[in-house]
Amino acid sequence: MTRFVLPPAPVPSISTTDGESRFALRRVFCVGRNYAEHAREMGHDPNREPPFFFTKPADAVIAAGQPVPYPPQTTDLHHEAELVVAIGTGGHDIPASSALDHVWGYGIGNDLTRRDLQAQAKKLGRPWDMAKGFNGSFVCGPLHPAASIGHPAQGAVRLWVNGTLRQDGDLSEMIWPVADIIAHLSASVALAPGDVIMTGTPAGVGALMRGDTCEIEIAGLGRITSTIAG
Numbered sequence: 291m292t293r294f295v296l297p298p299a300p301v302p303s304i305s306t307t308d309g310e311s312r313f314a315l316r317r318v319f320c321v322g323r324n325y326a327e328h329a330r331e332m333g334h335d336p337n338r339e340p341p342f343f344f345t346k347p348a349d350a351v352i353a354a355g356q357p358v359p360y361p362p363q364t365t366d367l368h369h370e371a372e373l374v375v376a377i378g379t380g381g382h383d384i385p386a387s388s389a390l391d392h393v394w395g396y397g398i399g400n401d402l403t404r405r406d407l408q409a410q411a412k413k414l415g416r417p418w419d420m421a422k423g424f425n426g427s428f429v430c431g432p433l434h435p436a437a438s439i440g441h442p443a444q445g446a447v448r449l450w451v452n453g454t455l456r457q458d459g460d461l462s463e464m465i466w467p468v469a470d471i472i473a474h475l476s477a478s479v480a481l482a483p484g485d486v487i488m489t490g491t492p493a494g495v496g497a498l499m500r501g502d503t504c505e506i507e508i509a510g511l512g513r514i515t516s517t518i519a520g
């Protein structure tokens with residue numbers, strides 16, 4: 291048995307819709323600019339360039355419904371409503387044609403972003419890690435098994451702040467659909483059970499303030515609600 295000099299950290303995990311078993315989280319991959327209107331609002335050409343990825347630490351996860359701490363070193367915390375894909379079977383060079391067989395389930399996520407730090411990083415050619423990977427930056431609702439709900443490919447992705455609709459997209463507007471994302475990502479790294487992929491956000495990203503209530507709905511996955519701590 292391995293002896294550790296310090297106790298190993300607890301395994302980060304996400305609840306599932308069965309209400310008992312949890313999904314042990316390994317890595318959090320995120321796709322940048324996967325909806326054309328959002329690419330445009332961020333000042334980019336939405337032409338179909340290959341998808342690019344960034345990551346968050348697994349322990350950045352915070353369950354939907356838990357108060358989200360307002361992170362330090364920002365005055366521009368942005369919401370990004372996203373479909374979360376949970377990988378059940380890993381692999382390298384997974385073809386798009388069989389990629390969905392590797393999916394365990396789906397959930398609703400919020401890719402919280404310190405937009406001011408991200409803008410600075412872009413300008414200076416620096417990594418996005420501190421803009422994207424802070425504590426509590428990965429809000430996630432319960433995962434729905436694909437065995438029960440299938441593979442959502444169309445339907446509304448909506449986000450409200452204090453009841454006002456801010457993001458209103460459709461899963462069918464993804465530049466790279468889930469199967470293609472898995473094919474591209476697994477060509478770069480070997481995927482493993484417990485990995486999740488945030489699939490990008492539709493247009494309408496904007497700031498969250500202390501005390502705000504943020505609701506996200508994805509067709510077939512219900513709705514999650516989070517409050518930004520005051």
Ligand code: MN
Nearest residue numbers: 370401490491
């Ligand atoms: Mn995002």
